């Protein structure tokens with residue numbers, strides 16, 4: 448018998464099956480042969496929330512949740528955060544290798560020269576109400592790009608994919624910043640190609656009447672590192688949406704809109720916004736123990752805590768905590784940091800959180816930094832989406848090039864009514 452296999456006995460029939468194990472996984476389709484009789488459909492695996500289902504093979508990101516390890520293409524997140532830039536990391540995530548100097552120059556040139564959006568998109572963004580959530584604006588505007596770049600439908604053409612990659616990475620900050628300026632009732636600021644990716648984003652957010660915006664180098668670097676930390680995170684909800692929508696061969700703008708919509712929710716990328724609301728609600732350090740007690744009783748969840756994969760400290764949260772001090776030197780300290788640190792301290796000593804391995808995640812400290820930079824909470828998930836765009840694109844391309852992949856179409860267990868005859872309304 449092959450040692451790399453699983454032997455399963457179906458006690459309904461007494462039959463035994465040998466299922467090959469590859470990469471510590473069995474193929475769900477191998478279960479289909481297990482039948483009670485010939486008419487039987489065959490066994491399926493039931494896995495709501497895909498808690499134990501690998502939907503793809505990937506070479507992009509490794510997370511070791513037990514050890515708190517995150518690597519893009521093999522490079523530890525700590526090294527990239529310290530030594531790389533967001534655009535270099537984006538190149539790595541999308542292309543698989545760190546670029547040479549000339550490859551990087553070309554990449555930066557191409558991204559920088561796709562930052563402008565069509566003037567009609569401005570009108571489109573203007574159509575939103577002043578209090579529209581900027582994430583709703585981003586999702587809609589990203590989908591709208593698909594109507595401006597109809598060549599994006601050529602998903603099988605590598606040159607077209609490359610072009611849409613530049614466009615998406617370049618235009619997401621522009622859409623995000625325009626959404627922000629609209630909500631503030633301020634004129635849009637066009638991209639400045641002389642600035643870095645993060646510096647230009649700050650320019651589009653904050654430029655007022657000065658002729659040339661000069662980003663603060665500490666805040667510029669902080670943004671760049673925050674984008675690096677968010678660049679990819681394997682098969683999370685938003686990325687799964689990207690792959691699912693991409694699997695029907697939609698264009699990448701619509702798929703990114705779907706991914707951003709997945710990210711929007713408070714259990715995912717919207718958690719950073721909720722963390723800030725939570726810290727404000729707690730209000731002071733003295734209220735932390737009572738708040739933790741209420742979370743333990745199931746009244747609500749501690750936002751920014753817990754993760755499907757990490758059962759250890761999220762390495763991104765550790766890096767963000769370090770950046771916070773540097774940012775506060777420039778912006779002044781955000782008093783919410785003291786509440787956050789106390790909340791973390793109490794929770795990490797508490798049996799409820801310890802036994803469930805609930806640690807602070809990436810969203811726990813990022814919002815405190817953003818708030819110190821005067822960015823409204825509703826923008827937080829938008830910032831997450833900008834950073835995540837290279838990850839979405841690279842996961843989408845990996846899916847398209849993977850011969851084993853097919854349109855995403857899970858099965859269900861039907862537990863509804865059996866066939867019944869229509870009853871006229873007067874007889875019901």
Ligand code: CMC
Nearest residue numbers: 714715716718748749750751752753754755803808809810
């Ligand atoms: N506060 C209190 N209890 C929690 C929390 C929390 N934040 N997270 C999980 N639990 C409890 C949960 O009640 C359950 O307890 P029990 O076993 O007694 O029923 C146990 O821990 C396991 O939770 P789960 O819901 O089965 O875990 P999951 O893997 O399905 O959910 C999660 C992961 C991130 C959705 C969840 O931890 C959560 O809701 N956290 C708060 C929202 C948040 O911070 N999300 C950001 C995630 S990181 C950024 C990103 O990549 O999206």
